[in-house]
Structures are given as structure tokens and as C-alpha cells.
Amino acid sequence: MTKRIQAKYKIDRRMGENIWGRSKSPVNTRDYGPGQHGQRRKGKLSDFGIQLRAKQKLKGYYGNILEKQFLRYYKEAVRRKGDTGENLIGILECRLDAIVYRSKFVPTVFAARQFVNHGHVLVNGKKCNIPSRQIQAGDVVEIREKSTGIPMVIAARDTAERDIPEYIALSGNKATFVRVPTLDEVPYPVVMEPNLVVEFYSR
Incomplete structure (x- = not known):
């Protein structure tokens, strides 16, 4: 069974983006975060925060993959020849x-x-x-x-x-x-930034 342990649309609201491009997404009508503090003014993200958000968005898009498995995909992407970010997208798109x-x-x-x-x-x-x-x-x-x-x-x-x-x-x-597709071929409804994910893990 799925490892998702939270309502999937909370991922949308936390990211502030309709990451699956669905008409049902609450982000279409509520562009603020979930919970009682969701409407508070957001502070400026640090470089680490931007990288973390890029990782969480990519993980969430593919069904909120577990961190351990996602890290394994990153290590495999590093091991392969070529651009690590492109390799990571290729691995994710090859999932059944x-x-x-x-x-x-x-x-x-x-x-x-x-x-x-x-x-x-x-x-x-x-x-x-x-x-x-x-x-x-x-x-x-x-x-x-x-x-x-x-x-x-x-x-x-x-x-x-x-x-x-x-x-x-x-x-x-x-x-x-x-x-195996390249990043440009994958029809993401929002901008995915695998280069920031690579920066996050290579700190």
C-alpha cells in the first residue's frame, strides 16, 4: 500500500503550487498553507529552505516517496554518467x-x-x-x-x-x-528543479 501518511492535497498547499495540475486542488482557491497558522505571512526562505522545498516537491509529485528510497535514487543518479539532475528525473520516470x-x-x-x-x-x-x-x-x-x-x-x-x-x-x-525521458520532455504542471535537489544532497 501507499506510504502516504497525510492528505495528498496538503502537499499542494504546503508547496503553494498545484503540483499535479488537478482542477480539484485546493490551491486553486486557497493559496496559503494548511493548518491554523497557514495564513501567516511567509518569511524569506534561505538557500537551504529553497533546496529542501525543491526536494519535497519532487518527492511529493511521485506519491511522496520515502526519504530512504529517494536518497537511494539520488545515489544511483550520481553513479551514472551525465547530469545528475537529469539522471534523477530519468530514474523517477522509469518507475512502474x-x-x-x-x-x-x-x-x-x-x-x-x-x-x-x-x-x-x-x-x-x-x-x-x-x-x-x-x-x-x-x-x-x-x-x-x-x-x-x-x-x-x-x-x-x-x-x-x-x-x-x-x-x-x-x-x-x-x-x-x-x-528514458529528459527533464524537458516530462510534462510537469509546475517547474521542477532537480539541480536544487542535487545541491541539497551534496551539501
Whole structure:
């Protein structure tokens, strides 16, 4: 099950941004933080605060990944050749639950994690219930035949809130992961700053 231990829209309100681009986000009507002190005037953030916020926003976007796992992704991004920030985005976008979400099989990234956990997804024809599984270029992710009629799946297909990116080729209930995307290719509704995340961890 999901490790989220707080209402997901509190992440939106704490960041002050509609990070998933959803019409239901309370940030659209309440652009201040949650809780009884949310409307207090905000002080200027330090460099550390800016870096921390960038990290929390990126973590929150992918279903509020646990810190231990997110740090592991960062270390893997450092180990790989090339720009560490770009590598980190690539690793996050290769997660199975991220691809299920990008393919519009489900309405939210939190639903994607639960959807995979409950065994509704096949990878290359075999059932997989591990949301964090790293998908490789050329892998095919599909919804099990008996799960295609779930109302949530039908509703997700019809939503106009987001489009399927070019690095995923959709054919019916099957999505082929074409390639690992760059930061510019990922359709984030808000600006993500993986360079600040790298600065945060490299202090």
C-alpha cells in the first residue's frame, strides 16, 4: 500500500503550487498553507529552505516517496554518467507506477501505486505488484483484461487534465516505454528543479 501518511492535497498547499495540475486542488482557491497558522505571512526562505522545498516537491509529485528510497535514487543518479539532475528525473520516470500514471490508466499517481499493488498491471505479459520497479526501454506495461472495466480506469482515460508524453506509446490497454525521458520532455504542471535537489544532497 501507499506510504502516504497525510492528505495528498496538503502537499499542494504546503508547496503553494498545484503540483499535479488537478482542477480539484485546493490551491486553486486557497493559496496559503494548511493548518491554523497557514495564513501567516511567509518569511524569506534561505538557500537551504529553497533546496529542501525543491526536494519535497519532487518527492511529493511521485506519491511522496520515502526519504530512504529517494536518497537511494539520488545515489544511483550520481553513479551514472551525465547530469545528475537529469539522471534523477530519468530514474523517477522509469518507475512502474509513474508509467501507469503517465499512460492515463489511473487518475493520480497515488492511485497508480495502489493499482499496481493490487495486481492489476502486467509487465511484458507477467503480473507485477511492485510500484517502484524500474521499467526499461521497450518494456510493455498493460492493464489486466479483467481490470479494464474498473470505473476509475474508464474515468482516467477521459480526463483532459493531462496528455500522454511522447516517450510512451499507447495502444489500447498497452503502453510501451519508448525511452528514458529528459527533464524537458516530462510534462510537469509546475517547474521542477532537480539541480536544487542535487545541491541539497551534496551539501
